[in-house]
Amino acid sequence: MSQDELNKPENLSPVEKMKTESRGLRSNMTEQMSNSLTGNIDETATQIVKFHGSYAQDDRSRREERERKKLEWAYSFMIRLRIPGGDITAKQWLGLQESCDTRASGIIKITTRQTIQFHGVVKARMKPTMKDFDDLGLDAIAACGDVNRNVMAGANPLLAPYQAEVHEYADKISEALLPKTGAFKEVWLDGEKLPQDKPAEEDPLYQDRYLPRKFKIGIVIPPHNENDVFSQDIGLIAIGNGETFEGFNVAIGGGFGCTHGNEKTYPRLGTIIGFVPKDKAVETCWQIAAVQRDYGNREDRKQARLKYTLDRLGVDFFKGELENRLGFKLEEAKPYEFTHRGDAFGWLQDHLGKWHYTMFVETGLVKDLPDYEVKSALKEIAELDCCGYRFTGNQNIMLINIDESDKPKIEEILNKSGISTDKQSKTRQEAIACVALPTCPLALAEAQRYLPEFVSKIEALQDKHGLSDKPITTRITGCPNGCGRPYVAEIGLIGKAPGKYVLRLGGDYIGERLNTVYREEADETEILQIVDELFAKYANDAKDDESFGDFTQKLLFA
Ligand code: SRM
Ligand code: SF4
Numbered sequence: 001m002s003q004d005e006l007n008k009p010e011n012l013s014p015v016e017k018m019k020t021e022s023r024g025l026r027s028n029m030t031e032q033m034s035n036s037l038t039g040n041i042d043e044t045a046t047q048i049v050k051f052h053g054s055y056a057q058d059d060r061s062r063r064e065e066r067e068r069k070k071l072e073w074a075y076s077f078m079i080r081l082r083i084p085g086g087d088i089t090a091k092q093w094l095g096l097q098e099s100c101d102t103r104a105s106g107i108i109k110i111t112t113r114q115t116i117q118f119h120g121v122v123k124a125r126m127k128p129t130m131k132d133f134d135d136l137g138l139d140a141i142a143a144c145g146d147v148n149r150n151v152m153a154g155a156n157p158l159l160a161p162y163q164a165e166v167h168e169y170a171d172k173i174s175e176a177l178l179p180k181t182g183a184f185k186e187v188w189l190d191g192e193k194l195p196q197d198k199p200a201e202e203d204p205l206y207q208d209r210y211l212p213r214k215f216k217i218g219i220v221i222p223p224h225n226e227n228d229v230f231s232q233d234i235g236l237i238a239i240g241n242g243e244t245f246e247g248f249n250v251a252i253g254g255g256f257g258c259t260h261g262n263e264k265t266y267p268r269l270g271t272i273i274g275f276v277p278k279d280k281a282v283e284t285c286w287q288i289a290a291v292q293r294d295y296g297n298r299e300d301r302k303q304a305r306l307k308y309t310l311d312r313l314g315v316d317f318f319k320g321e322l323e324n325r326l327g328f329k330l331e332e333a334k335p336y337e338f339t340h341r342g343d344a345f346g347w348l349q350d351h352l353g354k355w356h357y358t359m360f361v362e363t364g365l366v367k368d369l370p371d372y373e374v375k376s377a378l379k380e381i382a383e384l385d386c387c388g389y390r391f392t393g394n395q396n397i398m399l400i401n402i403d404e405s406d407k408p409k410i411e412e413i414l415n416k417s418g419i420s421t422d423k424q425s426k427t428r429q430e431a432i433a434c435v436a437l438p439t440c441p442l443a444l445a446e447a448q449r450y451l452p453e454f455v456s457k458i459e460a461l462q463d464k465h466g467l468s469d470k471p472i473t474t475r476i477t478g479c480p481n482g483c484g485r486p487y488v489a490e491i492g493l494i495g496k497a498p499g500k501y502v503l504r505l506g507g508d509y510i511g512e513r514l515n516t517v518y519r520e521e522a523d524e525t526e527i528l529q530i531v532d533e534l535f536a537k538y539a540n541d542a543k544d545d546e547s548f549g550d551f552t553q554k555l556l557f558a
Helices: 014-020 029-034 043-051 060-068 090-103 123-135 163-176 183-188 278-295 306-313 315-326 374-384 404-416 426-430 451-464 524-541 548-557
Strands: 054-058 075-080 087-089 108-110 116-121 217-220 234-241 244-252 271-277 346-349 355-359 388-391 397-402 474-477 491-497 500-505 516-522
Touching: 014 043, 029 043, 029 123, 029 183, 043 054, 054 060, 075 123, 087 090, 090 108, 090 116, 090 123, 090 374, 090 388, 116 123, 123 183, 163 217, 163 278, 234 278, 244 278, 271 278, 271 315, 278 306, 278 315, 306 315, 355 374, 355 404, 374 404, 397 404, 426 451, 451 474, 451 524, 491 516, 500 524, 500 548, 516 524, 516 548, 524 548
Parallel strands: 217 234, 474 491
Antiparallel strands: 054 075, 075 116, 087 388, 108 116, 234 244, 244 271, 346 355, 355 397, 388 397, 491 500, 500 516
16 A cells, blocks of 8 residues: 555544544543542553553453453553663662552563563552652653653673663663653643643654554664564664774664464564664654654554554665655664673673672562572662662563672572572573463463473473573463564464464574474474474584574574
């Protein structure tokens, strides 16, 4: 469809109307959130509350029981915070944990985008929870919705002398692309009300229609592709020269969401369109979002992401339009190389002598397990107030900027709580699962609750074939939306039905190649049988440093 035929007012999707009529994301939110007759909210508020960082959900495992008792479903809200680059202070962690204990499920979930979520916040607790965040200097605005989401940035301080400078771009970009509205304060924090006869605040980027769809930006620092830079709408690859940070290679049009059986939807890796010097990076992101605002599909939400705009218009057209708006041309992309994606677990010392500890948190769930008490350890360490906390895009947590003199106190707590990087295989440390059941309304199969058990079975097969020291990127999602980025895993499972997954193989170890469907539908027994046979061949025939993904790609799909 040509651009002229697209987005005629009569064809716009219903969500477009809700956005333009929302008066700067206010809509009927205050009224819906204060209606105590139901734990749910209406369709308009359901769409608009996303822009405030929240999703209306219900506990799917309790639906039948509630229906039997003639009760409405067990509704509650998930709240996702906006934490650019994943950084908070120890005091903020303490406040968040307390808020989660008193107002939500008690289990903080570290997401694949370097932030955290609370689950199970009932309607009456939404305002107090948002107030807790505000008291801690945090917010949830734009963590979801058709706007720029949480901006990710390379977490490991050892990657380059300029890591800290690069990391600050997460904040700068997030600030520049925030919606300009007082709605968040008005709805949650009893802020001043916008009079009914006054128009909403001017918003040069989002105007009154926002973006056609969600929008994601992630920064990586080679050789580490920890945030899967090619899965982002805008992926920024930091380029330096010796000690100096120069700017970013810009990749656009990455995105993974698709729908089973809908061939018009597909996962796509970002396309590198050039290099921008660091002082032009924020403006470049802003203008890319603006081009997507003006050209994206607003009729069909399944065709609305930047990746589809790019494939419809062509990369050259998009780049030309971007350069016209910027008033300068992008430079030729600079050379770089990726070598890994997983986090650097355990202790690291940076060039300034500060210590950092990366802690493994299985599927990002902060809870105490027998002999591995993450929740207690994080609380006790935060009480010392001698380090910062940083979430990683692999759903783990780092304790950062620790003085040599404070290290022993932290080590003592880690030891006491059973936290050690020797307890997990490399495959387990690098595995990712999305939330899926019981809260995600889109889940078709288990993911987060299933991953630990599935990884144990993969580990057993690795042991059997003498492959225990090989990290094999394993990712599971409960549906094809790709929240755990399974399309760039070496073993990717994508939920199709309870206990059934699409099996995708042949992704590379560094996230530069999409994997390929090997079985359209398989249960655990079949998947493990396939993996067992492939491991046997891999152990016998692979070249020394060949990754499992490269080996299977050559064997099965070349
Ligand atoms: Fe996601 C929708 C959870 C990262 C692609 N995602 C959802 C929802 C909100 C379901 C819904 O729409 O009602 C899930 C909430 C489940 C729950 O109960 O918490 C959900 N997504 C997550 C998280 C929490 C997974 C996790 O276990 O860490 C991640 C939160 C990230 C964050 O902090 O912002 C999460 N989601 C991703 C990623 C990975 C990434 O961004 O790096 C992707 C793939 C990349 C991409 O965007 O293409 C992703 N989520 C989606 C999609 C597909 C979008 C599309 O283009 O079609 C949906 C469905 C949608 O938007 O319609 C979705
Ligand atoms: Fe839910 Fe699907 Fe995302 Fe998993 S991949 S959290 S099942 S939307």
